[in-house]
Structure formats: structure tokens, C-alpha cells
Amino acid sequence: MLNKLNKALEKVMPLLTPTAVVVGLLCSAWLHSLSFLVSWIFAVMTFAGSIGSNFRDLGKVMKHPLPIIATFLILHIAMPLLGWAAGSLAFPGDDLTQTGFVLLFVIPTGVVSLVWVTIYGGNIALTLALILLDTLLSPFIVPLSLSLIVGAKVHLDVMAMMNGLLWMVVVPSVVGMILNHLTKGQIKKVWGPRLAPFTKIGLFIVVAINSSVVAPHLKEMNAKLIVIIAVAFVCATIGYLAGWLVSRGMKWDQDVTVALTFNSGMRNLSAGAVLAINFFPPPVVLPVIAGMLFQQLLAAMYGHNLNKRYGLKNEPSQAA
Structure with a gap:
């Protein structure tokens, strides 16, 4: 039963996240009040992904x-510079919007990249390492990058970020890897297929809730906002493409290519939106909000293309 459900969900993955975005925008009035559930759902999704990995893989x-x-290099040098260049070209003289594109x-x-990497049979250990290192370094990287590129000054709530990381990523990942080690990989074989459909359902819920939080910022649609969305879409697409091209150019394994594609394109934009709202004027928020709109849609598109290129159809059900 669960296996059939998982296979059905795999077939509609490219449509699952766009549908979730639409549901979130249409039902924002009551869905946004469930935002407190996102961290817990993430934790369960992280655990489900990590039972397929162990400390040896991480080593x-x-x-x-x-x-x-x-x-x-893609995440913190190439893409921020691209964001600054795109913002400068599309919005010359608009320092706040340019800052928004750099912040984006x-x-x-993003933690949710682990879910996509898991679904499409990517390297889970590599993804965990990337998420852990990047989030731990973010209190230093984000302010430094903003300061160097646009001269902005920003203070992060380091303890809150670390606490969120601890419960969303570290604890469920460590528990999953410990159980994998203790059961000599049996937990993946037994529970992997059972948890797989719930991972995808969890992704739908998370995307819908996050989209409902974004909805109020999109009420006044105008020409500038349309351009912001278009520029953010093009730049974000390049992020995924850069990860895939670099991995292909280096001739790394298929699972590494899948991991790099998603991790190079996905960002923790929920944290980015909170940061923008708390520390910057409203125009800075718009590029980040625009990124939240289609980040999952791009992930679904690239996942679909990876699936066609590498024939991953039978792998996700066992990895997720």
C-alpha cells in the first residue's frame, strides 16, 4: 500500500510542489498559522533521509x-556576484533591491535540499555535510558577503539559527545515522520504503505553509515586482545548472551530481525572509520572497530532468 502510494507520488513530483505553492497562496488565511509545524516536519524528513547514511559515509x-x-564556491562567490550584477543591471540606482538580490x-x-537529494537517489552524506557546514558558517559568511558586495551591515541571531539547525538537522541526522550503524543498514531496507511517501507528503505540506507565509507580500502585483520575479527566476535557474555543470565537468559520480545540483540551487529562504524583514527596509524583502515562490518548482523541474537523464525512477523509493 505505502509502496504504491510512494510510486504514485514519484510520478507526480514535478506537479506536487507547484500545486503546493498554489494551495499555500489560496489558503494563506488559515495555513500561515501552521508555520510552527515546519521545523518539526523538517526534522522528520531529515531523519527519514539520514537512515540511509552512516558515519563511515560522512567520513x-x-x-x-x-x-x-x-x-x-558556487553558493557564496559565483551566485552572490551574479545576484549583484543582475540586480544592478535590472534596477540601476536602486540600492535596496540590489541588496535583496545579494541576500537571496x-x-x-536549504535543509529541504536533503529531501530532494533523498528522493532522487543522491549522495545523502555529502548533502548532510554541506548543510551542516554551510549553516554553521552562515553567521560569518552572510554578514561578510553583504558587507563586501553591497556594504550592508547585518546582525544575525546566531543562537536562534544554531538552535534551529540543532533540532532540524543535527539531532535527527545523528539519530538516523546511529540507527543505521546499530542495525547494520537494515533500518533503511525496512523503514526506508515505509517512510518514503511521508517524506513527499511532508514536502508538500512544508511548501504549502511557506507559500502561505509569502502570500501577503504579493498582494500588490506591479511591473517592478514582475521584473524582480523574472530576474530571480533566471538567476536561481543558473544556480542549479552551475552545480550540474561543475559536477559533470569534474566527472564525479551520479549521486554526487544529484547532490550538487540541488545544493547549488536551493537556499534556506525561510531564514532569508526572516532576516530581510527584521533587518532591512521592505524593498530588500521582495527578491527573497520571489525566490521562495519558485525554488521548489525549479527543484521539481531539475529533479524531473535528472530522472530522465539518469533513469532514477527505481532509486528514489529506496533512498527516500
């Missing part, structure tokens, strides 16, 4: 750091 990743270095691309890689 192997750290011994071969080139994919991590490549992803960091300096935010660390």
Missing part, C-alpha cells in the same frame, strides 16, 4: 572535500 565525504569546496544568494543551502 568518506570529508576525506574528499572537492565537491564541498565546489558547492561553496548569500543565504546558506
